[in-house]
Amino acid sequence: MRERGVALAETLELTIGYSSRRRCVRVMEHLSVSAGSGELVALIGRNGAGKSTLLRTLVSLQPPIGGTVRLQGRDLHTIGSTMLPRIVSYTSTEPVAERNITVREAVSLGRFPYTNWIGAMTSADREAVDLALEDTGMLELAGRRLDSISDGERQRTLIARSLAQDTELLVMDEPTAFLDLPSRYGIVSLLRKLTREKGKCVLYSTHDLDTALNEADRIWLMHGDGITEGAPEDLILSGTIAHAFESPLLSFSSHEGTFSFVRGKRRGIALGGDAPALSLTEKALGRCGYTVDQKADVKITVKREKEGWCWTIAEGSQTRSYSTLYDLMVHLPEE
Amino acid sequence: MRDRLPSMKLSLTMTGLLLVTLLLFCADILFGGTPVEAADVVKALLGAGSPESEIIVMEFRLPRALTALIAGAALSVSGLLMQTLFRNPLAGPDVLGISSGAGLGVALTVLTLSPLFAFSADSPLQGWGMILAAWAGAGMVMVIIMAVSSRMRDIMTVLIVGLMLASAISAVVSLMQYFSNEAMLRTYVIWTMGNLGNISWQQLRALTIAALAGMILAFVMVKPLNAMLMGDTFSRTVGVRMKSTRVLLLAAASILAGSVTAFCGPLAFIGVAVPHVARLLFRTTDHRTLMPGTALCGAAILLASDLISTVPGGGHIIPVNTVTSLIGIPVVLWIILGKNAMGGRR
Structure with missing residues (x-):
């Protein structure tokens, strides 16, 4: 001591x-x-x-x-x-x-x-x-x-x-x-x-x-x-x-x-998938005004695949997939 | 062990420089405007030469060489002090208007006072009078520059203020010239060209005493000078009394530059350029080495300039200022351009 x-x-x-x-x-x-x-x-x-x-x-x-x-x-x-x-x-x-x-x-x-x-x-x-x-x-x-x-x-x-x-x-x-x-x-x-x-x-x-x-x-x-x-x-x-x-x-x-930055009013979005991309995805979503809410209508799933990570966004019956978080964020649903 | 090698190299460089200075000193006595045989010069020095050669050697060449030796050392050390004090590589007696200040003091004595009191050129009063006036003028400009540089962090501002001061002073001097008589005017103009030869033994003695005093004062300050390399705040926290240190350094620099300027005129570029030559030669920033190194370099360079100014024409002596400028200007340019080139040299 x-x-x-x-x-x-x-x-x-x-x-x-x-x-x-x-x-x-x-x-x-x-x-x-x-x-x-x-x-x-x-x-x-x-x-x-x-x-x-x-x-x-x-x-x-x-x-x-x-x-x-x-x-x-x-x-x-x-x-x-x-x-x-x-x-x-x-x-x-x-x-x-x-x-x-x-x-x-x-x-x-x-x-x-x-x-x-x-x-x-x-x-x-x-x-x-x-x-x-x-x-x-x-x-x-x-x-x-x-x-x-x-x-x-x-x-x-x-x-x-x-x-x-x-x-x-x-x-x-x-x-x-x-x-x-x-x-x-x-x-x-x-x-x-x-x-x-x-x-x-x-x-x-x-x-x-x-x-x-x-x-x-x-x-x-x-x-x-x-x-x-x-x-x-x-x-x-x-x-x-x-x-x-x-x-x-x-x-x-x-x-x-x-x-950390205070975020304004947030919208809920459901999120699931594999670590460590999961927490990073949550961080990126936070920046775009979203907060994770598993009951929300829109759901994002992140999976590790052979060639890299893949994000799938499901909105009702529509699904779209992206290979980078940047692409995902650009295509997040508008208001 | 690690420290032994550089210190041996250092004493070798210092000894070499001392030898070069001695050699140049001898050469400066041997060669001059009027050719005198080397043997006659030695005889004259020993007091056994012909009356003619004795006059040339004892009344002209020896005082001239001694003046070059002392003036070169004094001006250069003054420049070194100012560069550390102002944290400015371009600081020096002539650049910051210190020489102009000294010049104003001299102009006052030569152009206005001496006709009034009818000083003879050789009177001891004029010797010390001129020195005191030059000190006062140099010190005045130094104090103004110091006051400005304590308020303005920017180096360029200080330099510009120095240039403005020099211009203002030269305007005042012009005015004095306009109203003075022809003989006095001639004395003053010749003085401004820089002359190592116009000095009597009496004046030389005054110069020697003043330069020695300035040198001793400067040498006592090497430790605080070294601390100042790390900045004012550091110096204060290790116990340097900044106010009194500044005053003493200003006094030493003014005494050194003022005394030389009083008798030899404003010798161009020696004060600014020589400390850099010494830094290059000794590859150190330590004033314990730089101070004697700068003094020797300054003496050697001014002796060499004097030799060049007397030898080539054969009979003609060109103003020593032309030579010192031609040597000094490239060094100053190298400092300015080298600062920018520094990044590339890594």
């Missing part, structure tokens, strides 16, 4: 926002959440909910308007600027300024808080960099330039840089943005591995609900009334997730923990 001691990062009645001499914009108030060692914490919420603002406040890139942030049990403002980079690392969505930098050079910069005035690397620093490259699977690509690798590999490089910084808490703003599905899963499973094998606490913001609800130990959910935390399943059961992402177009299934 993971250690459950003092929270590594916690906020107490935190107010986040932007303040200048002229005015003060409060983005969110009364935020009290925490994250522990060895936990993967996903911060979710709708666009503009203040996810980035919260993360930036946690790493001291902007001051809190009110309330407290504690890292390793210490108030954030009492941690000096030389100490803070050894406790928390941060990866933003800001693009890397110099695209010609090599992977190894970029990861080496993670040692910044530990090197001397000129940034000379000791053998301990080099070992830390090698280890970070190995843990993220980037050792082979260490000599490549950042503009010659894929987006997923670039994200891994930034994670390696955070690892090289050797902090207990890793904060990442949308590390899976712009990535394709396998890369997204690759990144999240890497983050998960770091929490399990290295005991790191990884806090990341994301719009990828599926992965977050499946993989995170804890969810910080930002919604209109503040922030709610808990295991993904807790938030599903309490209905907080469904409430936070409420929209006339979406319905949330607490059973599966997934969102």
Whole structure:
């Protein structure tokens, strides 16, 4: 089991926002959440909910308007600027300024808080960099330039840089943005591995609900009334997730923990046949405004035949057959 | 083990570059507008030559070669600082109007102040006066550019603002030229052509001190400069104080570019082009290597430009700006075109 001691990062009645001499914009108030060692914490919420603002406040890139942030049990403002980079690392969505930098050079910069005035690397620093490259699977690509690798590999490089910084808490703003599905899963499973094998606490913001609800130990959910935390399943059961992402177009299934489109008025259609085409046919029919009703007049039967699948639609005495779902849907009975 | 090979290659490249620079420095003293025998040059250097050759070598060639060495290194390092600071491969003293700013300072001293106070060309006051005016002018433009670039994310906007500033300044300078007397005008116009030879030992000393100060300031900043390669947010989260770092970098770049521009005129393209030559040569983005590498490359290239400008005509010395432009423009074009070609090179 993971250690459950003092929270590594916690906020107490935190107010986040932007303040200048002229005015003060409060983005969110009364935020009290925490994250522990060895936990993967996903911060979710709708666009503009203040996810980035919260993360930036946690790493001291902007001051809190009110309330407290504690890292390793210490108030954030009492941690000096030389100490803070050894406790928390941060990866933003800001693009890397110099695209010609090599992977190894970029990861080496993670040692910044530990090197001397000129940034000379000791053998301990080099070992830390090698280890970070190995843990993220980037050792082979260490000599490549950042503009010659894929987006997923670039994200891994930034994670390696955070690892090289050797902090207990890793904060990442949308590390899976712009990535394709396998890369997204690759990144999240890497983050998960770091929490399990290295005991790191990884806090990341994301719009990828599926992965977050499946993989995170804890969810910080930002919604209109503040922030709610808990295991993904807790938030599903309490209905907080469904409430936070409420929209006339979406319905949330607490059973599966997934969102789907709300369909309008539906017509019944009878359906029978072989799996797995059966459930896919039901899905396609749902998109066309049908719901399965075995008492309906029109019946569709799907069968596996030698040359492939065959859909037969029976309407009274008339029957028609199609070899693809697309053809079937085009020829579904009109109103 | 993996790190040993590149570091050996690195010190070899650095040593080679140092040798080339020394060689060019010697060649720059040996060859010049008026032919002097190599043996006479050496004798003159040792203080045992004929009075005529001694004047040529000690009063013209040696200061000239030293100026090329220092100016080349200083301008190039200034360009490197600005390219990292502005995150812009085309940043450089001449492109962003920094040289124009320095020029304005010089124009103010040469065209308006010196007739008023009747400075003699060699008075130490004029040496430092011109340097200070050039620093102030360069620094002023830098601050404006910095303010614009902190608000505008777009690189092109910053470049356009730089170009506009340069035009505005040249308009102001034209106005000053219009109202100044012929002798002053001539001094100023010759200055704008870029000249490494018109420098007295007194001025050379001022230039050396200023350039050294700028170089030391620049070298102290290598660690934050490296962090800035990853972006401002990263730099801040690893503990770089961005505001003071920016101010120090601006100061170093202004001191370096301003001092050189004050005495040698706006030397074209050295500041923009040389850092790229160094990056190509050393294949790294690490400022610990790039900074000395850029300084050496800059010194070597300006020495070579000076050699080319004096040798071919035999008696004639063409403005060094023509040579540096002919060397620098292809490099700048290569940067602009190469950025687009990058995708194809994967």
